[in-house]
Amino acid sequence: MSGNEKKAKKEKKKIIPKKNPMPEQDPKVRRHNFEEVPYGYTPELAQKEAERCIMCKKPLCIDGCPVNIDIPGFIKMIAEGDYVGAARKIKEENCLPAICGRVCPQETQCEIVCTLAKKFEPVAIGRLERFAADYERDNNLIELPKKLPPNGRKIAVVGSGPAGLTVAGDLIVLGYEVTIYEAFHKPGGVLMYGIPEFRLPKKIVEEEVDYLKKLGVTLEFNQVIGKSITVDELLKDMGYNAVFIGVGAGLPSFLGIPGEELGGVYSANEYLTRSNLMKAFLFPEYDTPIVRGRTVCVVGGGNVAMDAARTALRLGAENVYIVYRRSRTELPAREEEIHHAEEEGIIFKLLTNPVEMYGDERGMVKRIKCQEMELGEPDESGRRRPVPKEGCYFTIDTDLVIIAIGGQANPLLTKSMQGLELNKWGNIVADENGRTSAERVWAGGDIVTGSATVIEAMGAGKKAAADIHKYLSDKEKQESVSWKVSN
Amino acid sequence: MTRIIEKRELVKDIHEMVLAAPLIAAKAQPGHFVLVMPEEKGERIPLTIADYDRDNGTITLIFMVVGTTTMKLSRLNASENLYALVGPLGHPSEIEDHGTVAMVAGGIGTAPIYPIARSLRERGNRVISIQGARREDLLFWTEQLASVSDEHIITTDDGSFGRKGLVSEPLKEILENDKEKRIGCVYAIGPAIMMKFCSLTTKPFGVKTITSLNSVMVDGTGMCGGCRVNVGGKTLFTCVDGPEFDGHLVDWDLLMDRQKIYLKEEKCSLDRYMEEVGGK
Numbered sequence A: 001m002s003g004n005e006k007k008a009k010k011e012k013k014k015i016i017p018k019k020n021p022m023p024e025q026d027p028k029v030r031r032h033n034f035e036e037v038p039y040g041y042t043p044e045l046a047q048k049e050a051e052r053c054i055m056c057k058k059p060l061c062i063d064g065c066p067v068n069i070d071i072p073g074f075i076k077m078i079a080e081g082d083y084v085g086a087a088r089k090i091k092e093e094n095c096l097p098a099i100c101g102r103v104c105p106q107e108t109q110c111e112i113v114c115t116l117a118k119k120f121e122p123v124a125i126g127r128l129e130r131f132a133a134d135y136e137r138d139n140n141l142i143e144l145p146k147k148l149p150p151n152g153r154k155i156a157v158v159g160s161g162p163a164g165l166t167v168a169g170d171l172i173v174l175g176y177e178v179t180i181y182e183a184f185h186k187p188g189g190v191l192m193y194g195i196p197e198f199r200l201p202k203k204i205v206e207e208e209v210d211y212l213k214k215l216g217v218t219l220e221f222n223q224v225i226g227k228s229i230t231v232d233e234l235l236k237d238m239g240y241n242a243v244f245i246g247v248g249a250g251l252p253s254f255l256g257i258p259g260e261e262l263g264g265v266y267s268a269n270e271y272l273t274r275s276n277l278m279k280a281f282l283f284p285e286y287d288t289p290i291v292r293g294r295t296v297c298v299v300g301g302g303n304v305a306m307d308a309a310r311t312a313l314r315l316g317a318e319n320v321y322i323v324y325r326r327s328r329t330e331l332p333a334r335e336e337e338i339h340h341a342e343e344e345g346i347i348f349k350l351l352t353n354p355v356e357m358y359g360d361e362r363g364m365v366k367r368i369k370c371q372e373m374e375l376g377e378p379d380e381s382g383r384r385r386p387v388p389k390e391g392c393y394f395t396i397d398t399d400l401v402i403i404a405i406g407g408q409a410n411p412l413l414t415k416s417m418q419g420l421e422l423n424k425w426g427n428i429v430a431d432e433n434g435r436t437s438a439e440r441v442w443a444g445g446d447i448v449t450g451s452a453t454v455i456e457a458m459g460a461g462k463k464a465a466a467d468i469h470k471y472l473s474d475k476e477k478q479e480s481v482s483w484k485v486s487n
Numbered sequence B: 001m002t003r004i005i006e007k008r009e010l011v012k013d014i015h016e017m018v019l020a021a022p023l024i025a026a027k028a029q030p031g032h033f034v035l036v037m038p039e040e041k042g043e044r045i046p047l048t049i050a051d052y053d054r055d056n057g058t059i060t061l062i063f064m065v066v067g068t069t070t071m072k073l074s075r076l077n078a079s080e081n082l083y084a085l086v087g088p089l090g091h092p093s094e095i096e097d098h099g100t101v102a103m104v105a106g107g108i109g110t111a112p113i114y115p116i117a118r119s120l121r122e123r124g125n126r127v128i129s130i131q132g133a134r135r136e137d138l139l140f141w142t143e144q145l146a147s148v149s150d151e152h153i154i155t156t157d158d159g160s161f162g163r164k165g166l167v168s169e170p171l172k173e174i175l176e177n178d179k180e181k182r183i184g185c186v187y188a189i190g191p192a193i194m195m196k197f198c199s200l201t202t203k204p205f206g207v208k209t210i211t212s213l214n215s216v217m218v219d220g221t222g223m224c225g226g227c228r229v230n231v232g233g234k235t236l237f238t239c240v241d242g243p244e245f246d247g248h249l250v251d252w253d254l255l256m257d258r259q260k261i262y263l264k265e266e267k268c269s270l271d272r273y274m275e276e277v278g279g280k
């Protein structure tokens, strides 16, 4: 094509200003079921959306992606109808695309920098990623990548969240023997016990894990490292050459207000674990019970709060309130999640802070007292600080309160180790490659950064895997040199 | 999957189960507990490691049938499998020199008391144990407990064996007669109400009293906060901060309220299960 022809072609292409919408369940119906909310693109819609991409010479989206997926590359393949090719292109950088396509905050990563976004809506990169991955899986077209022959080295991965799964996936193809040790009886970390079924079907998580198993990764469930086996034992007695720690955040914060110990008051961790991992939403078919509230207050404004609120709705609540101490603009949840929650009828009690809870004679919560807030000067995070309004209190009658105000690092494993440097919040200190202060120990994901995102945990896993490989290869080279010298 | 090596009913509704669990056996200490899931659709429940055999790689659990999960466990037999077993969890008991210790076991509490009494005695303590049950036919492991005790008192609520009455009564007498203050520590393990009354009994004497709390749990690793209790005005997690706490500082009424959160669901679940298995 000559330069002129190219120019002519470009000019002909008229940009559709908005993303192609993704078909989804009617809010009135879906608020009563646990099925996934969006249905995903059909091939036709995907192709139409892919054609919106203008194939920038210097695409900014790739840098916006924490794992640098070749976004224009895979979108082009979708536009050309090569859906499987697109999926494989993504998998060169991201081994969990069906998950990331669903839960990544694209609006603050790849899509925010999309050139189209300057004038129109950006290309729906997340939806296209999801489409390609689903297409490949639903049509049984997943192929196992080539593995290097076994190199005789063993890696232990602690925790099967996105960070751990990524490390395992990257190292197994390089010829390592990889074993994941997981405290729970199911893999996936937050993907399994935190994010609800209607946002991320557990079947998808299981299939991604099965893929790793087919590649040869061994999973050992019900192993709390630090208790049944220590990291030291993994390295010294069990012959692992390196250990990766990806144990997540895993310690809930409470408000510290009177009445918090009442029945019917949960941390989001407990509420979501009961529902998602233990399948209390299917009680009594599954044995684990959960308090089903009619009027529910969820305290907090992040994704976790939205997930808890929407779960409560599906468990039969009539009114669900999100109680948040700042205003709508400061809500840390993804816009899409807030939008979905609003559509489903969740009520936002903004600039509201709980101060006390009251119980009935059985010790179950029945009322929550809140104080009205207003926004003052910005704090360290740049968000305006909520300040209590003197004397402005009101109460909400409630029979279920879920506290979703984040958490801290769980010390169970870190306390069991010596020589592992932690920061003042108890998170493991690791360099940009995940190396910790303990020899042959790497770490990544929420246990290093504090609560973050799936893709950041995966990014940390990728870097650590590469660094583990480099470290062990270098070491082998050195050893073979010294062996030769000494012989 | 964990294989059941042995399983028998000791007395009505109290079962002993020996499990193949070499990693847990290697690390188990008195006071540790495990989480057990009988099957994939089951609940995770905590049970104390009542004994362990490092050489054979086994642990022993003793449980009382009180609801669906323990009912399911009771119907499993040797050479069948448990879906999940996690542990050892919690802090082990602190085995120190107290001089004389009084070990008070109520009902199922004999199981956790036994390994602690054994270790305390091995450490050189004089062990007085008080073992209580509702009736004679519900007493179990009396010989085991006697074998690690210098003095062994048995009580039954109805007087069908040993002394008639509650365990707190001989406990009170022993403390009253202990003019030289030889008893440095009391352990009381059993139902919450029994631990509460033992703690109230020892309080006026100022003797340190250790109890093992039986909160409802989910993960057992400090991740959910479901097992939170109030000890000395502070919120603590039974699974990682305990399960043993100073009985004088525990908010017992709160613990008992929290044990009853799911009463309705527990009944519904058990009824459903019994119907399913055509149960007696």
Ligand SMILES: Cc1cc2nc3c(=O)[nH]c(=O)nc-3n(C[C@H](O)[C@H](O)[C@H](O)COP(=O)(O)OP(=O)(O)OC[C@H]3O[C@@H](n4cnc5c(N)ncnc54)[C@H](O)[C@@H]3O)c2cc1C
Binding pocket: A103, A104, A105, A158, A159, A160, A161, A162, A163, A164, A181, A182, A183, A184, A187, A188, A189, A190, A191, A194, A195, A196, A223, A224, A225, A226, A246, A247, A248, A249, A250, A272, A303, A304, A307, A412, A413, A444, A445, A446, A447, A451, A452, A453, A454, A455, A457
């Ligand atoms: C409800 C909820 C919703 C979220 N929604 C989103 C979203 O929409 N998008 C997004 O990008 N992010 C979301 N996040 C955040 C995201 O899920 C996390 O940042 C991410 O999962 C962190 O991954 P990880 O691998 O570090 O740890 P985790 O996913 O936390 O996994 C850690 C694993 O380690 C195991 N483990 C812990 N201790 C031990 C031990 N001692 N021995 C063995 N195993 C152990 C745990 O059981 C767990 O399986 C959400 C989080 C929550 C809680």
Ligand SMILES: Cc1cc2nc3c(=O)[nH]c(=O)nc-3n(C[C@H](O)[C@H](O)[C@H](O)COP(=O)(O)OP(=O)(O)OC[C@H]3O[C@@H](n4cnc5c(N)ncnc54)[C@H](O)[C@@H]3O)c2cc1C
Binding pocket: B033, B043, B044, B045, B046, B047, B048, B049, B062, B063, B064, B065, B066, B067, B068, B069, B070, B071, B108, B111, B112, B213, B214, B215, B216, B217, B218, B238, B243, B258, B259, B260, B263, B266, B267, B270
């Ligand atoms: C650290 C610890 C050690 C224990 N050790 C023993 C032991 O060695 N032997 C023994 O017989 N019992 C022990 N228990 C109590 C045992 O866990 C409960 O009896 C068991 O969970 C009952 O389950 P269920 O489904 O059969 O009955 P359910 O019908 O579910 O419950 C009956 C009662 O048991 C309690 N309970 C229910 N679910 C749980 C749960 N997930 N976690 C804790 N308690 C629960 C509640 O108070 C409830 O009212 C221990 C508890 C704790 C916390």
Ligand code: FES
Binding pocket: B216, B217, B218, B219, B220, B221, B222, B223, B224, B225, B226, B227, B228, B237, B238, B239, B240
């Ligand atoms: S059982 Fe979840 S924190 Fe203790």
